[in-house]
Amino acid sequence: MKHIKTLNTAVLQNTIASGNCGECQTSCQSACKTSCTVANQVCESK
């Protein structure tokens, strides 16, 4: 495309069906202890 550069094509809605295993880290444990941040978390689904 000439006018638009798309950086990622992963579609979040698709994870509604595939996700929910619950193995990922508890967001507040990772470092913050004061703010809920999930954006940097990794999916640990096997």
Add this chain to the structure above:
Amino acid sequence: MIHKYKMNNYNIVLDVNSGSIHSVDDITYEILNSYKDVENETIITTLSKKYKKEEIEETIKEIEELESQGLLYSKDKGEEALDKIDRRNPVVKAICLHVAHDCNLKCMYCFAEEGEYGGKRELMTSETARKALDFLIKNSGKRVNLEVDFFGGEPLMNFDVVKDTVEYGKELMKKHNKNFRFTFTTNGVLLNDEVIKYANENMSNLVLSIDGRREVNDKVRKTINGKGSYDLIVPKFKKIAELRNQENYQVRGTFTRKNLDFSKDVLHLADLGFKQVSVEPVVSGEDTDYYLRMEDVPKINEEYEKLAIEMIKRKKEGREFNFFHFLIDLTGGVCMTKRIVGCGAGTEYLSVLPNGDLAPCHQFAGEHTFKMGSIYKGITKKEIRKEFESCNVYSKIECKKCWNKFYCSGGCSANAYQNNGNIKSIYEVGCELQKKRSECAIMLKVDEMVNI
């Protein structure tokens, strides 16, 4: 829903529901201003004074193509996940073990009130800590990865119990086929070579508390004698970071209204050589002189943006470091369910107090009305658990219509409670800061990817 913004000379468009990110040129940015509100013909007529007709048409085609691929103006299907969330009956997978309600520092802003959480000074016994792990195992269902954070007050004031708990955890891991991830959060005062060696062998992550510049840190993070803690902790933190190969730790600071120029504190920590830095807004009620007000937001957001741009510069110079709140995974990350329910406080994540009582999370440890039960009797106040379980981005009107909901997950319940007396509300100042952090994090990714 889309969110578009300009930062660091980039025009950035986020398709909220798919999570797709686009870097666009000026003409696309202008078309998107009215794309969903008016007919294409009107857009062409309006913009033809500035751009060639063919170019406008070509751009519209690109937008339409992305729309058909579900990467622009995609539908919100999050509510479809709610059914799944309602049926999931969450298990406990993480506990915050308050091994010491006591502290050897007197930090001005401490939500734990110098470790006592409004109660008495108390250390957890090994027996209680072991029972807490039993409770976790018993309530963890089929989850393999379990987390235990040693917290306080200052957890190293009860180091023997920490060590005993880890040993017990190792036994349980083998017996129940679980994987414990132990972590601790420390102010550093009691770190020595023995503790550092132990931590590097047994802790999957460490949170090392320091606020940044000496004068900022020492004004608030004081020893019992009233002296600053900076000189005492910095050499130890440097050592621990190096021994962990600059990974799996965070130096973590708090900024308040007293140091709104906190980007200097972040950069100071980076200048000290730390590669994993987190400096975060204070959690406080309105009754203090350091709580963050709405009028402080423009200055704070300016600092975030300044920091993001400086990080790009440093990366080019080979002086890269990570700022926790700017880390973002655009290639996958966690699933929609996780993004909707957030931190799991009160359901998947619980705090265990020194006497074995349970609280929804460490921030609620001092709130007696939130006592949920104990590791001995289990969760006896099921209504508290229910309240947290039903709290998600779709249970808050403001979140539902917010573009940032899948990055902040509805924000922190403790923040909401402290500011509105209700967990199903939002903390507006926090929201504004979270949004800016997401914008900065996405911009950093755009810069990284566009310049490959």
